[in-house]
Amino acid sequence: MTTSIFAPTTATPRVAQVITLAEAQALIWQEAELLDTLGYKAWLDLWTAEGYYVIPTERGDGDPVVQLNLLYDDDAMRRMRVKRLTSGFAMASSPPARTVRTVSRFVVAASEPGLIAVRGAQILVEYKYDRTRIIAADVTYRIVATDDGLKLDQKVVTLINADDPLHGIGYLL
Amino acid sequence: MATTAEPAATSSAGELFQGDRGDSRLYRDPALFAEEMDRIFKKTWVWVAHASELAGPNTFKTTQIGAQPVLVTRDKAGKVNVLLNRCRHRAATVCEKKRGRQSVFVCPYHGWSYDPDGTLRKVPHSWGYEEGFDPAQFPLQSLRVDEYNGMIFATFNPDAPDLAEHLGAARKWIDLFMKQGAGFGVKVLGEHSFRFPGNWKIQLENTTDAYHFPIVHKTFLDSLDEETENVFDVLGQGGWVEDLGNGHSVMVMIPALVDLEHDLDAPIPERFAELAQALRDEGHDEATVRKVVRAVGGTGFNLNMFPNIACSMAFFRELRPISVSETEVHHIAIGLDGGPELANRMRLRLHEHFQGPLGFGTPDDAEGWERVQRGVQAGDDMPIMVNRGVAAPQGTAEPGHDAGDVSSETGMRAAYRMWKRMMQG
Numbered sequence: 349m350t351t352s353i354f355a356p357t358t359a360t361p362r363v364a365q366v367i368t369l370a371e372a373q374a375l376i377w378q379e380a381e382l383l384d385t386l387g388y389k390a391w392l393d394l395w396t397a398e399g400y401y402v403i404p405t406e407r408g409d410g411d412p413v414v415q416l417n418l419l420y421d422d423d424a425m426r427r428m429r430v431k432r433l434t435s436g437f438a439m440a441s442s443p444p445a446r447t448v449r450t451v452s453r454f455v456v457a458a459s460e461p462g463l464i465a466v467r468g469a470q471i472l473v474e475y476k477y478d479r480t481r482i483i484a485a486d487v488t489y490r491i492v493a494t495d496d497g498l499k500l501d502q503k504v505v506t507l508i509n510a511d512d513p514l515h516g517i518g519y520l521l
Numbered sequence: 522m523a524t525t526a527e528p529a530a531t532s533s534a535g536e537l538f539q540g541d542r543g544d545s546r547l548y549r550d551p552a553l554f555a556e557e558m559d560r561i562f563k564k565t566w567v568w569v570a571h572a573s574e575l576a577g578p579n580t581f582k583t584t585q586i587g588a589q590p591v592l593v594t595r596d597k598a599g600k601v602n603v604l605l606n607r608c609r610h611r612a613a614t615v616c617e618k619k620r621g622r623q624s625v626f627v628c629p630y631h632g633w634s635y636d637p638d639g640t641l642r643k644v645p646h647s648w649g650y651e652e653g654f655d656p657a658q659f660p661l662q663s664l665r666v667d668e669y670n671g672m673i674f675a676t677f678n679p680d681a682p683d684l685a686e687h688l689g690a691a692r693k694w695i696d697l698f699m700k701q702g703a704g705f706g707v708k709v710l711g712e713h714s715f716r717f718p719g720n721w722k723i724q725l726e727n728t729t730d731a732y733h734f735p736i737v738h739k740t741f742l743d744s745l746d747e748e749t750e751n752v753f754d755v756l757g758q759g760g761w762v763e764d765l766g767n768g769h770s771v772m773v774m775i776p777a778l779v780d781l782e783h784d785l786d787a788p789i790p791e792r793f794a795e796l797a798q799a800l801r802d803e804g805h806d807e808a809t810v811r812k813v814v815r816a817v818g819g820t821g822f823n824l825n826m827f828p829n830i831a832c833s834m835a836f837f838r839e840l841r842p843i844s845v846s847e848t849e850v851h852h853i854a855i856g857l858d859g860g861p862e863l864a865n866r867m868r869l870r871l872h873e874h875f876q877g878p879l880g881f882g883t884p885d886d887a888e889g890w891e892r893v894q895r896g897v898q899a900g901d902d903m904p905i906m907v908n909r910g911v912a913a914p915q916g917t918a919e920p921g922h923d924a925g926d927v928s929s930e931t932g933m934r935a936a937y938r939m940w941k942r943m944m945q946g
Contacts, residue, residue, distance in 0.1 A: 414865075416869050416872065418713065429881070432741075435740050513715050513849050515717065516891075
């Protein structure tokens with residue numbers, strides 16, 4: 349029911365293509381649009397089976413497996429989360445706040461055949477009950493080439509205020 | 522925000538709660554909020570820390586009591602101090618870090634420096650003060666502090682009853698709750714915090730509200746395996762809610778998990794099988810494995826202590842009132858202090874699953890509380906009803922305690938009776 353007690357896994361690239369930043373951006377923006385339009389089921393297909401989606405409660409380079417996170421999702425947890433968000437029974441998500449996000453300031457952190465790691469900045473505005481809120485975050489992506497195209501293999505969203513009071517968030521960051 | 526006006530000696534505010542009905546102003550009157558800060562948060566014991574957050578000499582955390590920022594320190598002698606986070610000179614906060622370790626607090630404005638026990642150590646350029654200026658006269662203002670089983674409370678009120686007396690019947694439940702240290706002791710592992718646009722008493726009520734659980738938390742229940750879903754059938758296991766006096770109450774949802782050391786030979790639930798095997802593989806004997814696994818799952822009750830802290834199944838739930846219509850909540854994850862690392866990982870994962878701004882439970886609670894605050898703007902004459910409840914199952918609550926079935930609003934009535942007492946005091 350919960351994620352494993354063991355450390356995050358990653359997928360091994362199956363295809364040795366060089367991934368360009370432009371290709372990585374296209375995937376990142378596809379993901380951003382899917383999340384803003386609540387295309388959660390399609391979003392699941394952007395991931396490798398081994399991939400981890402993490403939102404820590406502290407900024408810095410701590411090890412998420414031994415720290416408290418806001419979200420620490422392997423494949424099984426991602427699927428349960430999407431089921432929850434799309435069920436119609438989660439009050440915070442029925443409907444969720446509307447969101448518009450942009451991801452930019454990309455820097456290639458690592459690149460090798462079949463793999464690229466990208467750092468970026470995400471600015472998201474949410475709107476609900478006549479109120480807008482801004483959520484800013486540093487985001488890192490690990491993207492791998494597979495037989496089925498590029499896939500997200502790790503995404504870590506470090507909020508600018510990760511260690512401060514947030515609010516109930518009924519959508520995905 | 523709270524005003525600093527002195528409260529009148531008597532107040533009619535207590536009239537806003539009668540029997541099992543509350544007036545809408547309880548949630549929405551800013552003047553009432555200011556009065557609550559004075560009559561409740563400055564008069565009773567307010568929880569500020571768990572002892573493990575101050576692990577060793579010269580450690581500290583910052584928090585607030587009512588609207589007032591405070592610094593909680595463990596000085597070099599090991600004593601816990603709760604100090605107003607306000608320089609005695611011209612009021613700047615002397616620390617803005619959340620937690621840490623340091624042996625001196627220097628006001629950034631003019632450099633007045635304070636020891637962790639609050640003593641004013643040094644004033645720069647002291648020649649500019651008249652002769653006779655004595656730093657010993659200007660320590661950080663300290664509050665009365667006391668501790669029970671690792672729970673540290675402070676109060677502004679020199680006349681408040683002793684902490685042990687204030688906690689009263691809640692102490693037994695604190696002791697039961699701390700059994701989830703599995704003999705190692707309990708340690709804070711991290712925390713989620715969030716604010717919601719609603720009054721603090723909406724959160725206070727929720728801690729002993731089993732009635733909402735299957736409705737609001739359906740998607741959490743749906744994410745569990747069948748065995749665990751049965752464990753979280755909180756209305757169906759003969760639980761109860763018990764008034765513990767002084768505004769405190771306990772809601773027992775899973776009676777089998779009141780005493781974690783009871784019946785340790787029971788089969789290990791499937792969701793803990795991987796952890797149990799990993800612990801065996803690390804060389805722990807079967808008795809330890811069973812004790813640790815049981816502890817990892819947490820208790821089956823919520824202990825709600827008036828006005829701001831709950832021992833809630835497997836974590837501490839702290840509330841901090843911000844304004845009449847804004848409340849900050851901290852969900853503090855705890856684990857085994859020195860126990861197996863894998864056990865604490867599992868505790869973290871269980872905490873993340875339900876709690877926090879992106880958990881499977883908390884966002885829906887926060888949304889519900891906001892809906893209360895929005896809805897209470899309507900209908901001046903309509904009461905907030907906390908009258909639900911039939912008798913507690915036979916042989917559950919302690920004789921002499923007011924108690925009701927697990928879905929009863931007994932805990933809320935207990936809290937509001939204390940609220941009324943303090944507001945009239």
